Amino acid sequence: MRQVIRVGILIGVSSLCGAQARPLPGPDVEQIYQRLLPQIEKIAAFDHHAHPGFADDPDVDAMAAPPNASAPLRTREDNAELAAAAKALFGYPYNDLSSEHAQWLLDKKNELKKHLAGTVYFDSILDKVNIEMSVANRAMMADYLDPKRFAWVFFADSFMWPFNNERETGRNPDEGVFIPLQEKMLGRWMQQENVSKLPATFDEYLKFITRVLEDNSKRGGIAMKFEVAYFRPTTFTDPPRAEAADIYQRYVVGGIPTEREYRSFQDFIFRYLVQEGGRLHLPVHIHSAVGIGDYFSLSESNIMHLESVLRDPRYGSTTFVMIHGGYPLEREAIWLAAIKNVYLDSSFGELAQYPSAFKNTLKMWLETFPDKITFGTDCFPYNQVLGTEETYWLGVESSRTALAAALAEMISEGEITEARALGLAHAYLHDTAVKLYEGRVH
Numbered sequence: 001m002r003q004v005i006r007v008g009i010l011i012g013v014s015s016l017c018g019a020q021a022r023p024l025p026g027p028d029v030e031q032i033y034q035r036l037l038p039q040i041e042k043i044a045a046f047d048h049h050a051h052p053g054f055a056d057d058p059d060v061d062a063m064a065a066p067p068n069a070s071a072p073l074r075t076r077e078d079n080a081e082l083a084a085a086a087k088a089l090f091g092y093p094y095n096d097l098s099s100e101h102a103q104w105l106l107d108k109k110n111e112l113k114k115h116l117a118g119t120v121y122f123d124s125i126l127d128k129v130n131i132e133m134s135v136a137n138r139a140m141m142a143d144y145l146d147p148k149r150f151a152w153v154f155f156a157d158s159f160m161w162p163f164n165n166e167r168e169t170g171r172n173p174d175e176g177v178f179i180p181l182q183e184k185m186l187g188r189w190m191q192q193e194n195v196s197k198l199p200a201t202f203d204e205y206l207k208f209i210t211r212v213l214e215d216n217s218k219r220g221g222i223a224m225k226f227e228v229a230y231f232r233p234t235t236f237t238d239p240p241r242a243e244a245a246d247i248y249q250r251y252v253v254g255g256i257p258t259e260r261e262y263r264s265f266q267d268f269i270f271r272y273l274v275q276e277g278g279r280l281h282l283p284v285h286i287h288s289a290v291g292i293g294d295y296f297s298l299s300e301s302n303i304m305h306l307e308s309v310l311r312d313p314r315y316g317s318t319t320f321v322m323i324h325g326g327y328p329l330e331r332e333a334i335w336l337a338a339i340k341n342v343y344l345d346s347s348f349g350e351l352a353q354y355p356s357a358f359k360n361t362l363k364m365w366l367e368t369f370p371d372k373i374t375f376g377t378d379c380f381p382y383n384q385v386l387g388t389e390e391t392y393w394l395g396v397e398s399s400r401t402a403l404a405a406a407l408a409e410m411i412s413e414g415e416i417t418e419a420r421a422l423g424l425a426h427a428y429l430h431d432t433a434v435k436l437y438e439g440r441v442h
């Protein structure tokens with residue numbers, strides 16, 4: 001009875017401050033959108049997931065596009081929005097990117113690169129799309145990226161593939177491209193640490209991994225990134241150290257571990273890296289969405305497989321960023337962000353979907369854990385014409401317009417005030433992500 005009365009009082013109070021939220025936006029929604037958008041465009045953003053670089057730079061990714069992969073509609077090269085991007089960034093005079101028109105764009109970019117030498121060219125691109133600072137998720141950093149504007153996120157997967165990878169490489173044509181690149185990446189870490197061959201003992205191998213993490217942090221790395229979902233299922237068991245050590249000891253000298261042995265070893269290494277990420281203040285970024293390539297297994301890389309790792313109290317001091325927010329399982333993903341040290345990045349969702357659909361993703365997230373979501377473009381230099389520049393633009397424009405639309409609906413439906421909406425916009429586009437790096441980014 002008392003409870004009923006209390007409910008009655010609460011309803012009375014809430015109606016005084018603006019009534020219950022409505023299920024449909026009012027006729028004012030378009031007007032609110034038009035009012036919000038220019039304010040949202042003024043917010044200097046932090047891009048939490050991006051692969052900036054020139055198309056001919058081999059250090060952009062630790063991985064490569066798989067051969068002959070299918071692309072969803074919006075990410076195909078005939079998307080007219082890409083011509084709009086070139087227009088906005090470079091004054092491109094055509095409405096398509098046909099090869100004879102594209103030559104104009106190539107010439108223009110080459111001319112600008114000459115004028116804007118060193119780090120100035122990419123700084124000017126960030127200025128044009130109003131990104132204050134961007135992650136550079138790259139194999140190695142480039143001297144043409146200004147460290148004041150680009151923060152390195154390095155790849156950590158390769159430590160999981162130190163043995164004979166014949167079976168792993170032969171699994172399908174995509175792995176035939178991916179796994180040798182992991183071997184190459186591990187070789188580069190060894191070179192960096194002046195290690196000519198794999199350490200003889202497991203203890204030494206773990207020390208080598210830690211040394212790479214520490215050195216990368218000193219060289220400007222702010223986080224480590226896993227794209228492990230491309231190479232194996234993301235279900236991680238919890239094998240004891242002795243088991244992993246035994247497997248290492250047996251196969252570091254040669255021979256192919258059984259699939260079960262290899263996976264157990266990798267499970268231990270993955271958990272070791274996650275734990276070190278907490279100790280060394282290096283947030284752990286994990287690709288958690290569908291991936292490119294026709295062999296990418298959505299069921300085996302389901303973001304929910306990571307729940308047992310994310311909710312493990314042993315990793316409570318590790319900050320996790322779920323890159324791509326679990327797309328297309330973003331509804332499940334936002335509930336993982338209930339965990340205090342778990343954050344979502346929205347990149348790729350804004351490119352795989354058009355803004356009308358991406359708006360719904362953002363709205364659902366903003367209505368659930370708005371303080372745990374961060375903005376990213378997933379820009380990438382696909383080729384000389386369709387470069388980092390155009391994909392930055394498309395990612396930024398899509399995210400800002402979808403954000404303005406999501407917030408306009410929430411205001412019009414009586415969920416939040418306009419002042420609160422702008423606070424949420426700042427948090428998503430900049431503040432929430434920046435806070436994770438303890439002053440190392442701005």
Ligand SMILES: [Zn+2]
Binds near residue numbers: 378
């Ligand atoms: Zn990416």
